[in-house]
Amino acid sequence: MWRFKPFMQKEHNGLEGRAVDVGNLKIHIRNAIAEGGFSCVYLARDALHASKQYALKHMICNDEESLELVMKEVSMMKSLKGHPNVVTLLAHTVLDMGRTKEALLVMEFCDKSLVNVLESRGSGYFEEKQILLIFRDVCNAVFAMHCQSPPVAHRDLKAENLLLGSDGLWKLCDFGSASTNHKRFEKPEEMGIEEDNIRKHTTPAYRAPEMWDLYRRELINEKVDIWALGCLLFRICYLKSAFDGESKLQILNGNYRIPELPKYSSLITNLIKDMLQASPDARPDITQASALLDWPFISVKLG
Known part of the structure; x- marks a missing residue:
């Protein structure tokens, strides 16, 4: 279950402070705002337009099953894109880290x-x-x-x-x-x-x-x-x-x-x-x- 952390202090592990490219977006990752078992959601800002905020979902995939869940989520969000009552997926990528794969999903930010x-x-x-x-x-x-x-x-x-x-x-x-x-x-x-x-x-x-x-x-x-x-x-x-x-x-x-x-x-x-x-x-x-x-x-x- 997700645990939302609205007043969380900045942590120094994870992705905080990093700049990443996801699809056509360049983003700066700020603080974690929610976390689950193998995933974490961060507040992120657009590197070129600082007023634009995103939610970045970071998921660690240790096996084929968890990667399949990520791809299912991406596919579902794509099929529902444009619906006003579904969170919009703006960009995504899967990084091969050797033993594991890491998925990054950039979504509209909801506070x-x-x-x-x-x-x-x-x-x-x-x-x-x-x-x-x-x-x-x-x-x-x-x-x-x-x-x-x-x-x-x-x-x-x-x-x-x-x-x-x-x-x-x-x-x-x-x-x-x-x-x-x-x-x-x-x-x-x-x-x-x-x-x-x-x-x-x-x-x-x-x-x-x-x-x-x-x-x-x-x-x-x-x-x-x-x-x-x-x-x-x-x-x-x-x-x-x-x-x-x-x-x-x-x-x-x-x-x-x-x-x-x-x-x-x-x-x-x-x-x-x-x-x-x-x-x-x-x-x-x-x-x-x-x-x-x-x-x-x-x-x-x-x-």
């Missing part, structure tokens, strides 16, 4: 994540209109992914992966977990591989029931994102998780409670209930979810 915003609110709940504006942006990005052929599941939708752009729009990022491998797992050896994949590349608090128990033999497809959207909408509304992430039985049974306060309209509470159906077949798809809210989704020519 806040949704998790920052939620955690800094204390008990100051959002008004319903604010909730719908945030959620509409998220759903627009998911809509663009699910409308691909075949549909692409993000598989790691969460507050940490939603960033606020300089244009005031919320943008989805981190596409390394995205998948078009929609299937029902029948063989024990296949299940073992998929369970490992799920454990490594999805987040427990947003993980759909069918991902927790493959022996249910339910189809695992883009409906896992609908469950995650239900968890996300709950968190935006009530500033806490619907499930604590470790309560496997609660998640498998779709067992959670809508708090009495703050009071939101049935439009929102019904949407949470529809999205958090334990059976994927009972959940709406992203188009049906938009119809429930009567939203015209953004139709964007990508590329």
Whole structure:
């Protein structure tokens, strides 16, 4: 999971202070702003236009699997380029360092994540209109992914992966977990591989029931994102998780409670209930979810 470091002091390891060329961009790398297991995101400035800021994601690839994840992320961001609710990839390169490869992705800079915003609110709940504006942006990005052929599941939708752009729009990022491998797992050896994949590349608090128990033999497809959207909408509304992430039985049974306060309209509470159906077949798809809210989704020519 990403750990954002808004007040971090400058470190002297890593890439801080270096000047690098990535594609056609020349950039100066400044301080680290977020870090994960094998990757780190830095604030960077354009060497020729100092007022231009970027986010530089640096990933160390120790094996073919991690390099494949990087290339999947790059491919996904390219296919969604131009969408207002997806973080824009501006340039990328992969450096051969001998034993390892290192990927550098230059992206538009967004100075806040949704998790920052939620955690800094204390008990100051959002008004319903604010909730719908945030959620509409998220759903627009998911809509663009699910409308691909075949549909692409993000598989790691969460507050940490939603960033606020300089244009005031919320943008989805981190596409390394995205998948078009929609299937029902029948063989024990296949299940073992998929369970490992799920454990490594999805987040427990947003993980759909069918991902927790493959022996249910339910189809695992883009409906896992609908469950995650239900968890996300709950968190935006009530500033806490619907499930604590470790309560496997609660998640498998779709067992959670809508708090009495703050009071939101049935439009929102019904949407949470529809999205958090334990059976994927009972959940709406992203188009049906938009119809429930009567939203015209953004139709964007990508590329």
